[in-house]
Amino acid sequence: MTLTILDQVRGVASDLFGLPVDRIRAESSPETIEAWDSTQHLNFVLALEEKFGLQLSPEEMEQMRNVGEAARLVEDKLPRDPR
């Protein structure tokens, strides 16, 4: 079974914020995850860059207001399947 981008981003967030993956939802954000402060936000961005092999700009970093938005941004940045 292939994991969706959202599932993979949830996995990254789970590892970083020290929460079980089933507690990370698309709506999870700094308001709902206590450990998600500005430094951890940067760590989250860096972890996504490493996981998906892409580079995000500070402006994109600012747009990631929750896990779902992060997944959407990653999806947009990944090269499209040519099929």
Added chain:
Amino acid sequence: MPIVIEPYREEHQPAVEEFNQRLRSGGAEPDLVFFRFAKQRWLPPTEGAGLYQEYFVALENRVVRGGYALKHQDFFFADGITRNVAYYHHPLSEGIINKSYAAVGGMLLKDAMNRSPLLYCLGMGGYDRPLPKMLVRLGWAHFPVPFYFRVVRPKRFFREMQALHTSPSRRLLLNLAAFTGTGWAGVKTIQGLQRLRAPRPAPFTMEKIEDFSDWIDPLWERAKNHYAMTAVRDCQTLRTLYPASDTHFTRLRLRRKGNDIGWAVVGERRKDEKYGTMRVGSIVDCWASPEDALAVVRAASAALVDNGVDLIVSNLSHLLWARALEHAGFLNSPSSFIFAAGKNLSALLQPFAESQSRIHFTRADGDGLPRNF
């Protein structure tokens, strides 16, 4: 409004002034101000040069919410490759006075990482400050660059050193130490013992010079392989950092039997309230093979003593240079001068714990040249 980060241009200057004003009225420390002018007074970018500075501002619409600076410089690494590395400095965010902008600090650092993958920070004022706290949490490799001092005039040191005068009773004891001469005797004994225990460098000659010239390059080439990481210290770099027109620096050339063995740049620091009215000299920069470090440190100290300073300070990271300072009678004190390497840079320095003692950093590798001298 989204925040965008752009190179600092002249048109941003009024907004930077307003930003500084907001920081001041918001209760930020008085020295936390961003550069008033977009054009760099020190190390402006020039065609083809590897040593230059850039400034950036974070803009929300046309309002400045933060800024930072990068100093780009070529560094030589143990693998024999020279790479351009950037020093991230002066990051300032409106987040320090307004929590709605708490994310700006991280955005500034991310922008710097994107622009220069090999990044380091230096100084920062101690591990309790926000930036080093953030870097530690980001997993940057780090260590405090050892701080050393040598008391030249103990009486003035005990009277003026504000950091020691923390309570009325302590002040009284220190004044007694100053006036009765016990402080003088104590300091001279400790420093003298260190010098007595030290190996004696082979005889050398020291000459004060007006400018650096071609003899620098062979010395750079001979010694560079002793270091795990060091800023390039060739003739062109030294002439950029210490131009002959800057008479505040004293440049020293050391020779043994007619051969160049090292150089040092020393200077007197600007007045700083923590040192009272003392004249504080600094070993700003130095170079030699590590086996000649003691000769260089002794020559640098002697030049500063001749210049009439009361106290000499230095931060040198390489283990053998730090040992040379001890052998020259310097005392070690806790350091707030921290070196932190971003992940890509620290990957070049693995194993970091081993490389750490062979990295050559001096006060000159920070942003301190124009500010502190």
